[in-house]
Amino acid sequence: MDFRETDEQIALRKAVAELGKRYGHDYTAPRALAREPLTELWREAGRSGFIGLNIPEEYDGGGAGMYELALASEELNAAGCGLLMMVVSPAINGTIISRFGTPEQKQRWLPGIASGETIMAFGITEPDAGSNSHNITTTARRDGDDWVLSGRKVFVSGVDHAQAILIVARTEDARTGKLKPALFAFPTDTPGFEYRAIDMDVVMPDRQFLLFLDDVRLPADALIGCDPLGSQAPRGENTALAQLFAGLNPERIMAAAGSVGMGRYALDRAVKYANERSVWGKPIGTHQGLAHPLAKAKVELELAKLMMQKAATLYDSGDDGADSGAVGESANMAKYAAAEASVACADQAVQTLGGNGLASEYGLGNLLIGARVARIAPVSREMILNFVAQFSLGLPKSY
Numbered sequence: 001m002d003f004r005e006t007d008e009q010i011a012l013r014k015a016v017a018e019l020g021k022r023y024g025h026d027y028t029a030p031r032a033l034a035r036e037p038l039t040e041l042w043r044e045a046g047r048s049g050f051i052g053l054n055i056p057e058e059y060d061g062g063g064a065g066m067y068e069l070a071l072a073s074e075e076l077n078a079a080g081c082g083l084l085m086m087v088v089s090p091a092i093n094g095t096i097i098s099r100f101g102t103p104e105q106k107q108r109w110l111p112g113i114a115s116g117e118t119i120m121a122f123g124i125t126e127p128d129a130g131s132n133s134h135n136i137t138t139t140a141r142r143d144g145d146d147w148v149l150s151g152r153k154v155f156v157s158g159v160d161h162a163q164a165i166l167i168v169a170r171t172e173d174a175r176t177g178k179l180k181p182a183l184f185a186f187p188t189d190t191p192g193f194e195y196r197a198i199d200m201d202v203v204m205p206d207r208q209f210l211l212f213l214d215d216v217r218l219p220a221d222a223l224i225g226c227d228p229l230g231s232q233a234p235r236g237e238n239t240a241l242a243q244l245f246a247g248l249n250p251e252r253i254m255a256a257a258g259s260v261g262m263g264r265y266a267l268d269r270a271v272k273y274a275n276e277r278s279v280w281g282k283p284i285g286t287h288q289g290l291a292h293p294l295a296k297a298k299v300e301l302e303l304a305k306l307m308m309q310k311a312a313t314l315y316d317s318g319d320d321g322a323d324s325g326a327v328g329e330s331a332n333m334a335k336y337a338a339a340e341a342s343v344a345c346a347d348q349a350v351q352t353l354g355g356n357g358l359a360s361e362y363g364l365g366n367l368l369i370g371a372r373v374a375r376i377a378p379v380s381r382e383m384i385l386n387f388v389a390q391f392s393l394g395l396p397k398s399y
């Protein structure tokens with residue numbers, strides 16, 4: 001076990017941090033208020049190779065792993081300019097297509113995802129299914145060689161500036177009549193695909209959307225790992241589940257990395273302020289009433305980061321079981337711990353700055369809600385605790 005990063009990882013961390021510093025909170029804040037994506041930063045990060053770090057080299061990616069992609073996301077968030085779609089486009093979708101796409105699908109999607117020129121959104125959540133994704137009803141029916149998708153999705157991020165989307169749907173199994181999951185990737189300008197922004201209280205550049213899929217007609221090869229014989233072929237019952245699970249651990253690791261970065265941003269602001277602000281003739285950071293909660297938040301953040309790095313290291317070493325196994329457990333725990341730690345950092349940072357904690361200039365009031373998102377998405381705190389109770393502790397399934 002080596003807790004030191006390699007020279008390449010240290011250099012990467014430095015390069016991403018420098019990019020983040022050039023953009024930072026001052027660049028992000030007005031765009032977040034206007035709900036505009038961080039397009040310039042996204043493009044530059046893409047050109048610098050930071051978006052496609054985990055994509056195989058043969059598809060113009062960095063050929064590195066989830067550790068490196070998480071590291072990049074952490075550094076951007078720590079600089080106050082996190083890119084939410086890094087969780088979705090390269091981490092979830094890039095992983096699923098790299099591992100399960102046909103050679104044609106890889107060639108079609110991966111180079112664009114790697115360079116950042118193609119942003120691929122990811123839609124699984126449905127209004128009536130919520131956390132219970134086994135209950136999704138977006139259905140793909142076969143019509144000749146085509147697939148026809150119908151259904152609704154909710155809270156899907158970044159669709160307005162995404163060129164493509166990966167939708168989790170279900171196909172009807174001709175033999176059994178049962179609905180079984182299937183993943184489809186297609187351009188966002190496909191006829192029948194509409195979306196409407198949801199008004200959200202959280203102020204961030206990427207908006208969330210309600211999706212309407214009304215008879216979206218897709219060619220046979222939109223189905224990930226498409227099977228030319230269609231749903232009647234003996235395509236393994238669990239093929240799409242395996243595809244979906246492949247995206248879950250990267251998603252959790254990336255969510256954890258974003259939270260760790262946000263926590264660092266909040267702590268940096270708080271510590272700087274506590275060292276400079278003086279109201280009793282000495283810096284307010286002298287008072288243990290402020291120093292200890294900040295120190296506690298730092299400890300919790302470092303512990304969460306360690307778990308995130310463990311999950312990424314295990315993932316990159318090839319253990320990618322989603323429902324069990326060390327990587328699934330550590331990815332879930334990291335996501336949980338990082339969300340809690342970053343909320344604690346943001347809360348204590350607001351407290352440290354007093355009135356300025358809620359002044360827009362410092363960006364901490366908004367960060368409180370931003371950090372809190374990670375308790376809900378991409379998977380809620382309670383669903384992680386359900387996972388840990390069941391798989392780590394061996395308690396009965398509760399739902």
Ligand SMILES: Cc1cc2nc3c(=O)[nH]c(=O)nc-3n(C[C@H](O)[C@H](O)[C@H](O)COP(=O)(O)OP(=O)(O)OC[C@H]3O[C@@H](n4cnc5c(N)ncnc54)[C@H](O)[C@@H]3O)c2cc1C
Binds near residue numbers: 124130202380398
């Ligand atoms: C900012 C943001 C961005 C998002 N981006 C995307 C995206 O890009 N793509 C996408 O598909 N989705 C996205 N989501 C949706 C997100 O994944 C869901 O909101 C999340 O999975 C929770 O589902 P829900 O909102 O339907 O809550 P519900 O499932 O209705 O849950 C409500 C509450 O009940 C709790 N609960 C539910 N079941 C149980 C149980 N068995 N035991 C204990 N407690 C339970 C939950 O933990 C939660 O606290 C996003 C959400 C947000 C807020």
